Amino acid sequence: MTEPKSMERQKGVALWRQIADRIRASIAQGDYDATGMVPPEMQLAEAFGVNRHTVRSALAALGQEGLVRSVQGRGTLIDRKDKFSFPIARRTRFTEGIGEQARNVEGLLLSSGCEPADAEVAKWLKLAVGAPVIRLEALRKADGRALSRSTTWFPAGRFDGIDAAFRRTGSITMALMEQGVSDYLRDVTQVSATHAEPDDVAQLALTPGAIVLVTRALNTDLDGIPIQYAVTRFPADRVEFTIMN
Template sequence: MTRRTPIWKAIATSLRSDIIEGTYSQGDKLPTEAVLAQRFGVNRHTVRQALGALAEDGIVHARRGAGVFVTTTPTDYPIGRRVRFHQNLTAAGRAPAKKVLLLESRVAHASEAEALELESGAQVHVYEGLSLTENQPVALFRSLFPAARFPEMLTQLRTDPSVTAGLARFGVADYTRASTRVNAKLATATQALHLRITENAPILRTISVNVDLDGRPVELGRTWFAGDKVTLTLSDP
């Protein structure tokens, strides 16, 4: 027997779509509970559940006596040969920041060694963190670097969380994206906690390999974007 989606979840999804498509922008006031109840043919309690879910995900916030307002709208995030987190969000008029979650060294998994063109058993440096804009988390990321080539990368990242600055520190003046794969996922409990979204909410995962000017891999990156907070776009080289 097919399970039906709760009406309040369907309403929340519909309102998310309105925000993503630009019907309501950041700072806009949503229609009142009474208007939304009439629109969707439900009672105000059901609408309140939907708005509560959006508020829990950080998409809207209620002002006592004033109504419910859109907190944030998706940020365009270009995917092209040159992808720089700080530059992308600054260009979009957003204030970027990073929070470091993990810095460690370990043996590369087989798929990681293959992507970075390393021998089996080679060490990699792992950098995991949270990308934020306007103090709102938009993505989780994991970057891996060849440890033999960049032996002091973790020390550098503890001082400055910028990957671009870290690679430049070790002689990589420029790098480009050689490949990118994108697929849709559902947020795990821990991902949802970091991204301030509900468990099983839609997220977009990218897997990319960055190379230096000689075509040698310098970084293998995985990023999990909150689907409601970022719009991935294809950019020119």
């Protein structure tokens, strides 16, 4: 079993959250695979230089995420669940990519509206700032597990009604087909990681401080014209990315 390394405290981040991040990373790296257990609370407290209450708070948060569970008389067991592998390729499709790994894939429209494009959206979609765009807020699930929440923008002049199409189909690909786009390509994908925001906690059933993977992606039609810009947030403990050529 790998011993936790001493920790440099981060200003503005709760100590229990920092410890939860370190334990989560150790689990992901396989540091505890030999025993399948997180080290005892006292051992973690000594290693991190904190009291047991702080360690207990970190473990409780990880328990709410489903990463660990406390077993009376044994300690804290790692509760592994297989991650979904989300392929990022020239043709990236959520339903197809996840559908091969799940019995049921859902796309739920949380809200939608028409709004003027801000500078970021306008830049990605190559529109004038203030041009009308359709915004969709969506939640995706696989076998009942929330896998992503996304905010997606489409040029309003070309895709009026795409919100209703997505509500009916639960699929961006099928909604685009209803709008006359039978095929499209992934032009850019940017990936980063951050802590969960309040909306992530509520909609993805995460604990405060959980890690989410964030993608910013642009899709174009076959003529290279931008049709969709999306910012999507994935729970890091449920989804991993596979980059495909």
